[in-house]
Amino acid sequence: xxxxxxEHRLTWEHPTHLYLKKAKADQVAFGTAGAHRSALAGLVxxxxxxxx
Numbered sequence: 001x002x003x004x005x006x007e008h009r010l011t012w013e014h015p016t017h018l019y020l021k022k023a024k025a026d027q028v029a030f031g032t033a034g035a036h037r038s039a040l041a042g043l044v045x046x047x048x049x050x051x052x
Contacts, residue, residue, distance in 0.1 A: 030036075041047060
């Protein structure tokens, strides 16, 4: 087994794992979906969960 093949085996990640890592990084950087919903609800005078 050559070095490049070994390196590929050690660093390979499934696309789903990469998606989850990106989603978690985005959550840390930009806040949770719930926080965004609450902020938006406050801007349009709704409480979270309320419907019109």
